[in-house]
Amino acid sequence: MLFRLNIEETLQKLLRQEDTDGDKKITKEDRGPKRFKLQTEDGAFYTVKGTYYLSNLLQELAIARNKGKEYATIPLRRIEEKPANRISRMIRRYFWDDLTRTIDEAGIMKIVGDEKAEGKEQRIYVPLKDEHAIEYYNKLKRKYPEINISVLPDKITPEYVLSINNKPGILALKLEGKKGVPFVVPGGRFNEMYGWDSYFEAVGLLLDDREDLAKAMIDNFCYQIKYYGKILNANRSYYLTRTQPPFLSSFIREVCEAGKNTDLKWLTEVLTIAIREYESVWMVSGKRLTENGLNRYLAEGIGIPPETEEGHFDEVLEEYARKYELNREEFQQKYMNREIVDEELDMYFVHDRSLRESGHDTSWRLDNVCADLNTVDLNALLYKYETDFEYLINTYFDGTFQTTEGKSYSAAHWKEMAAARKRLINVYLWDKTKECFYDYNFKLNRQTFFESATNFYPLWAGICNQDQAEKLKEHLMNSYKARGGVLATTKASVSHVPDHLPKRQWDYPNGWAPHQMVIWKGLLNYGYEKEAEELVYRWLWMITVNAVDYNGTIPEKYDVVACTHKVYAEYGNVGTEFDYITTSGFGWMNASYQYGLSILSPELREKLNELADPDILFK
Structure with missing residues (x-):
């Protein structure tokens, strides 16, 4: 008809x-x-x-x-x-293309002219050593005089980043000739290339036969490491001293595994840069590597992070304003101008920036303590780097890898590195009594016992023995399972937080796509298909019901207890504002839907189209 x-x-x-x-x-x-x-x-x-x-x-x-x-x-x-079929088709046919960006003549105005530009000023920051990019963008400026081109100094310091806080702009990414190498943005106001978002988006891209785009995003990551020294929180000027959770090795490995023929020249280049990132960003003693041999998040910067919502730090600043007998506005101005230097407040913002570097902005798990923690998630991710390097060198280079910089690495070296980290993780992060992994405060020499979905990353990374995996699976299904999927943190973990303090978006009762995807894969790694399918179904059911009831809405996050996109915590919910139709959904949410569907049995996919209630289906 x-x-x-x-x-x-x-x-x-x-x-x-x-x-x-x-x-x-x-x-x-x-x-x-x-x-x-x-x-x-x-x-x-x-x-x-x-x-x-x-x-x-x-x-x-x-x-x-x-x-x-x-x-x-x-x-x-x-x-x-049928609703599940429709959502998947829309993601595959429309959403990925709508979320794709390039920083070239064809795509530049879509990024530099967005809502994050200060007033009418539209600025691109270009690395000093990328001569081709400087020439390209300066030529472009003659055609678009409203665009400002600023060349970054060779050494980027926190002081320099502070000095350009009032001149925010987009950071250049890789050009091939006159064309920008494409990347996927999360969506909504997040109109730049984000760190760990990109990996999870790529999981969906690979399932939707978009290997070209996933590979291009790796190239942009490598560009960032080469010219900015790290994979950035996102390619905005105020993120220059901040990285993100390290997923590059998994990204490279999965692109290689998805392709029919791996380009060894390309793999040599990107693997060289990934090893450089591992060594220069994560394994420098006294920085993100702590004395006990495990790692932490540690973002540099001075003063208040400029990207935060107005009023976000009012309660903290009020406390320090009283200390200096000033009103909050006067104190804030003097503090940001460095007329007042307060070491305790400076440290608070080190923790806050580090929390943002972790991707979990924000959670009471990390508030005012992040830089003192060997977190479970970070150390599991770096263990995965080490095992991925071993795998890639064994699989594609016969056990010995020569970098483009002339260094030589054996697969055996990375196997030893992974084994050493695994021992430390079990010493410091595994609690034998509670039978779970927890973040470790190396300043206080004790575990935090904060119940977070990140405690299950060792399942994904393959760190656990079968007994540990069994205990984690039981803990997960008993304490973290909600009607709509896995909780970011348990209710008990935030029960100590006074009612007058703000709800944190990475805490109970909310759930997030990256946690779901990591945990599904972790369960499958250890043979828990039944539990993985149940958690997948709960998450996809919630997304599908909300899309059915709310005109196709697919947002950034959900309340997995109430099973709604109407989340009232901190920053609202990106992806809910559109007219007539959402043309992009939200990056990692789209990916979680496609990945989840790839796990579900045909019978459960059909139940999803019928919107069968998970509490009845899995009773």
């Missing part, structure tokens, strides 16, 4: 009748009749019924209008498409 519809006429009539709250969406909160009559091409009439089908009609009209059409020919199968 086909409908040939005048787009504007049908769109306006549909919205007048069904969009009773005027938000240019059709959701379960609208109070229209939820019945809309259409005429088929052969003159018959058909009534579209219910929120989900009506919102699909709205979306199909929007897709056709976005293509510049006056009339849309829409088959009934698109309007009444």
